[in-house]
Amino acid sequence: MNRIQIKNIKIGEGPPKVIVPLMGKNEIELMEEVKEVIILKPDIVEWRADVFDSVENLEVIKGILSLLREQLSEIPILFTFRSHREGGNKQVTDLYYHELLSTAIQSNLIDLIDIELFSQEENLKDLMQKAKDNNVYVIMSNHDFEKTPAKDEIIKRLRSMQDLGADIPKIAVMPTNISDVLTLLEATDIMRSNYADRPIITMAMGSLGVISRIGGEVFGSAATFGIGKQASAPGQIAVDDLRDVLNIIHKAQ
Numbered sequence: 348m349n350r351i352q353i354k355n356i357k358i359g360e361g362p363p364k365v366i367v368p369l370m371g372k373n374e375i376e377l378m379e380e381v382k383e384v385i386i387l388k389p390d391i392v393e394w395r396a397d398v399f400d401s402v403e404n405l406e407v408i409k410g411i412l413s414l415l416r417e418q419l420s421e422i423p424i425l426f427t428f429r430s431h432r433e434g435g436n437k438q439v440t441d442l443y444y445h446e447l448l449s450t451a452i453q454s455n456l457i458d459l460i461d462i463e464l465f466s467q468e469e470n471l472k473d474l475m476q477k478a479k480d481n482n483v484y485v486i487m488s489n490h491d492f493e494k495t496p497a498k499d500e501i502i503k504r505l506r507s508m509q510d511l512g513a514d515i516p517k518i519a520v521m522p523t524n525i526s527d528v529l530t531l532l533e534a535t536d537i538m539r540s541n542y543a544d545r546p547i548i549t550m551a552m553g554s555l556g557v558i559s560r561i562g563g564e565v566f567g568s569a570a571t572f573g574i575g576k577q578a579s580a581p582g583q584i585a586v587d588d589l590r591d592v593l594n595i596i597h598k599a600q
């Protein structure tokens with residue numbers, strides 16, 4: 348498997364990397380939040396820009412990115428705009444999604460970008476190319492907040508992300524029972540056994556899915572999202588608790 352090294356962080360080696368989302372709505376909230384989050388020593392910080400009030404102002408976005416870069420110094424930054432149809436907070440046009448992500452990629456201030464698999468095809472290809480040209484790693488993502496797709500469908504989506512050149516394919520699903528959680532974990536394990544040329548990230552959301560957020564090293568998921576100040580999805584747990592469990596599992600490997 349090809350590991351991905353970003354600054355000092357090796358994704359795909361050792362325990363899953365802990366990604367902490369920033370959920371502030373404005374500059375003041377974000378700057379307070381980032382200070383609290385740094386104390387937790389996250390491996391990667393995700394800025395959930397869809398929660399940010401001024402996400403439609405590209406100049407403000409660039410300004411916030413440079414403040415975050417300054418504060419986070421060597422901690423890798425993941426830029427995410429989660430679209431409304433995938434459980435995010437704001438609806439924007441395909442055109443603006445493309446413009447926003449292009450701005451983030453070309454800012455020279457981020458390390459990773461989240462690009463949704465089900466984005467408009469030409470935009471997606473263009474964003475992939477821009478990311479490559481600017482040395483920004485792509486986490487390609489898909490979310491189902493309603494249900495858990497069948498195992499083959501989960502694998503198919505992760506494989507198509509690989510085919511599209513994603514550095515790290517990612518899928519989040521909502522289980523309605525324990526079989527759904529097992530479906531997600533089995534799909535993750537099959538990816539590792541049969542198609543493990545790069546790290547992937549998977550999770551089952553909600554309380555039923557917690558095992559998937561702590562068991563990545565066992566089942567084959569290379570990173571996990573934990574709560575800093577505020578959760579960004581159901582079922583996330585606090586970073587300190589998360590680290591304790593990840594370390595316990597790691598020691599047993």
Ligand SMILES: O=C1C[C@@](O)(C(=O)O)C[C@@H](O)[C@@H]1O
Pocket residue numbers: 368393395427429461488490517519550552572579580581583
């Ligand atoms: O895609 C993901 C995964 C996530 O939805 C989760 O379930 O932990 C949390 C989001 O912030 C992130 O962008």
